[in-house]
Amino acid sequence: MEQWGTGNREVRTPEGRAPGHVRCTPPAAAELFEITVLDTTGGDGEARWHTIGWGVNRGDADSIAEAYVTRPLCPYDVAQVRHNGHLVGVHRRPE
Numbered sequence: 808m809e810q811w812g813t814g815n816r817e818v819r820t821p822e823g824r825a826p827g828h829v830r831c832t833p834p835a836a837a838e839l840f841e842i843t844v845l846d847t848t849g850g851d852g853e854a855r856w857h858t859i860g861w862g863v864n865r866g867d868a869d870s871i872a873e874a875y876v877t878r879p880l881c882p883y884d885v886a887q888v889r890h891n892g893h894l895v896g897v898h899r900r901p902e
Contacts, residue, residue, distance in 0.1 A: 840868035840890050844875055844883040862888070865895065872898040 840862040847854045859875060862868025865888070872886035876898045888896035 837891055839863065840865060840888050840895070842868050842872050842875075843887045843889065844872075845885040845887075847884065856887070859886075865890070869896055869898070872896065876900045 842860045843856045843858050845854050846857050868888045875883050875886050882900050884900050886898045
């Protein structure tokens, strides 16, 4: 998706130059860190992993994951951080 910019800026596009166009899409998914939590509240007794958000860097993702396992109301037991499908961090609720 593209959005019209302001001013007389020229932005490079695959087709060449376009006056005043600014990309407003997020970084490529390969650059993001996925945060998932283990949800054990299902009525069937099965635990399931759910994506709760994305971090733009490892520190951001770890901070979000840590917040979900330490929050005062209804903390999750476990949160994971993945990058490009690879597990890079696990956060657990404190004992």
